[in-house]
Amino acid sequence: MRIGVVLVGAAVAVAAVLGLMQLSGVFEASPPQANAPAPAATRLNNRVIVVTDDSVAASIARGNPVLDAALAALESELRRSGFEVHDGRAIPVTNSALGNERRSDAEIVALARRPQPVDAVVLFTLLTVQEFTIQAQNAGIRGTTRVLRASDGGDLGHADWASPQRWTLPYACDRACLIEATVTEAPTVGTTIGERLAATLREAR
Secondary structure (H helix, E strand, O other): OHHHHHHHHHHHHHHHHHHHHHHOOOOOOOOOOOOOOOOOOOOOOOEEEEEEOOOOOOEOOOOOHHHHHHHHHHHHHHHHOOOEEEEOOOOOOEEHHHOOEEOOHHHHHHHHHOOOOOOEEEEEEEEEEEEEOOOOEEEEEEEEEEEEEOOOOOEEEEEEEEOOOOEEEOOOOOHHHHHHHOHHHHHHHHHHHHHHHHHHHHHOO
């Protein structure tokens, strides 16, 4: 019994000493921890590669001066907007061994990543527009793009624009003639799509 009284008395004494030490500032309360920052979202960097896709019907083929003019303007606008643009002219979107069958997006992305590391792959298509009347045909031009994430081929958006400009041509004007008629508007298409594409890439960051 006497031992129990001694133990209780010792516990009370210890509690009293601890209380005095806390009051005197020996033990300071730990400051509340700030909430840990949320993990940063994956951001799209500035490295992009532009690959022309001429596998679509009515698209202007690679190597055509009209497509080259539009592509150069698009790439120039992206660089002006602060993006690091890599040349994708050597990347084929079709497989000649399979009768020029279009490659899948995953294959195109894999090919685009081989020469250098990139963050996004832009597929650019330039197309002619034909509108027929009783006496002639009207020619136009428009461009479309799709943006794919280079790491996994995921869709990051698109940017399109159709020129309001039209050229009246005789019915005898074949496709080569029709494409040539649009050459003066090609840089405008490329620049306009480049502006919209830059906004799409920024939103994807």
